[in-house]
């Protein structure tokens with residue numbers, strides 16, 4: 819057992835389309851515990867800083883605009899191999915490439931409006947969790 823934590827975000831389309839409940843059910847059914855959660859409407863500064871690694875990509879401006887278009891649900895998931903498990907449950911970035919049964923296959927509208935974010939490595943997870951959540955206050 820390699821217990822890990824990872825950051826998940828239910829993106830604006832997922833919140834607006836009423837998929838929070840099912841997304842949480844998918845995580846819990848897969849054995850991932852919800853270790854922290856917060857619903858927020860990100861500012862452009864916050865979304866821009868969170869996605870700083872993508873700042874040079876053409877899609878960056880569109881991504882920041884989209885991620886600030888409505889509330890998002892920030893989640894810390896915890897469980898065995900949580901980083902990889904969450905990525906499996908999410909499916910590929912492009913819903914046309916996402917495997918059957920994945921969250922993005924079910925709900926994503928496009929490569930951009932793709933319902934969920936998930937950390938892509940243990941290092942990303944540590945950085946992303948620390949960006950949104952405080953060890954002293956939010957996480958036990």
Ligand code: ADP
Pocket residue numbers: 872877880881910911929930931932934935936938
């Ligand atoms: P993932 O979220 O699967 O880890 P990336 O880290 O490559 O994917 O991209 C971050 C986010 O940027 C994607 O989830 C998506 O919202 C957006 N994005 C990536 N590529 C595109 C694209 N070609 N067109 C529109 N949005 C994109």
Ligand code: MG
Pocket residue numbers: 936938
């Ligand atoms: Mg990514």
